[in-house]
Amino acid sequence: MSSQIQSKNKFFQSLKNQNTRTLDKVIHELHDDVFKKIDCLNCANCCKTTGPLWTAKDRDRVAKHLKVKTTEFENSYLKIDEEGDYVLQQLPCPFLENDNRCGIYKIRPKACAEYPHTKRPKQKQILHLTQINQSICPAVESIVDQMEFIFSKNAKKGLQKRLKR
Numbered sequence: 001m002s003s004q005i006q007s008k009n010k011f012f013q014s015l016k017n018q019n020t021r022t023l024d025k026v027i028h029e030l031h032d033d034v035f036k037k038i039d040c041l042n043c044a045n046c047c048k049t050t051g052p053l054w055t056a057k058d059r060d061r062v063a064k065h066l067k068v069k070t071t072e073f074e075n076s077y078l079k080i081d082e083e084g085d086y087v088l089q090q091l092p093c094p095f096l097e098n099d100n101r102c103g104i105y106k107i108r109p110k111a112c113a114e115y116p117h118t119k120r121p122k123q124k125q126i127l128h129l130t131q132i133n134q135s136i137c138p139a140v141e142s143i144v145d146q147m148e149f150i151f152s153k154n155a156k157k158g159l160q161k162r163l164k165r
């Protein structure tokens with residue numbers, strides 16, 4: 001294991017000791033800051049390299065939109081993975097258009113709408129996901145880089161200032 005990966009693992013491990021409220025506040029603020037600067041239409045890496053999990057509601061909704069039966073939709077686009085979840089058969093996602101727009105944006109799966117999940121409450125419970133997503137999503141990479149700075153001992157003052165705002 002490279003020293004960089006070891007250091008990241010150590011950092012994510014250390015985040016488990018942070019106060020839940022503090023962690024949410026810092027990550028949510030960084031999410032808002034980062035997404036002001038990043039345009040997902042110039043990226044679409046999540047749609048190209050990792051698909052969402054499709055809930056029953058997602059499958060029914062999209063099948064209805066495509067005017068096919070849910071089972072027909074599932075057989076055409078989805079498969080069940082080792083964990084029993086419905087996932088895309090192929091990547092990039094077949095609903096991703098050439099200009100990086102989502103062809104089913106208004107009715108896209110809940111997991112797509114929430115990706116990269118850095119605005120969800122109780123971030124401490126999904127740190128494993130954030131650690132994976134930092135290598136998929138440039139926004140998460142930037143959030144994690146800034147968190148490393150904020151939570152480092154040398155930046156205590158920076159954190160206190162941020163929490164007072």
Ligand code: SF4
Pocket residue numbers: 038039040041043044045046047115116136137138139140
């Ligand atoms: S990978 Fe991140 S930055 Fe890129 S499109 Fe997806 S959410 Fe947006």
Ligand code: SF4
Pocket residue numbers: 046047050051052093094095096097101102103104105108109112
């Ligand atoms: S459904 Fe839309 S948002 Fe979700 S992975 Fe496919 S193209 Fe991306």
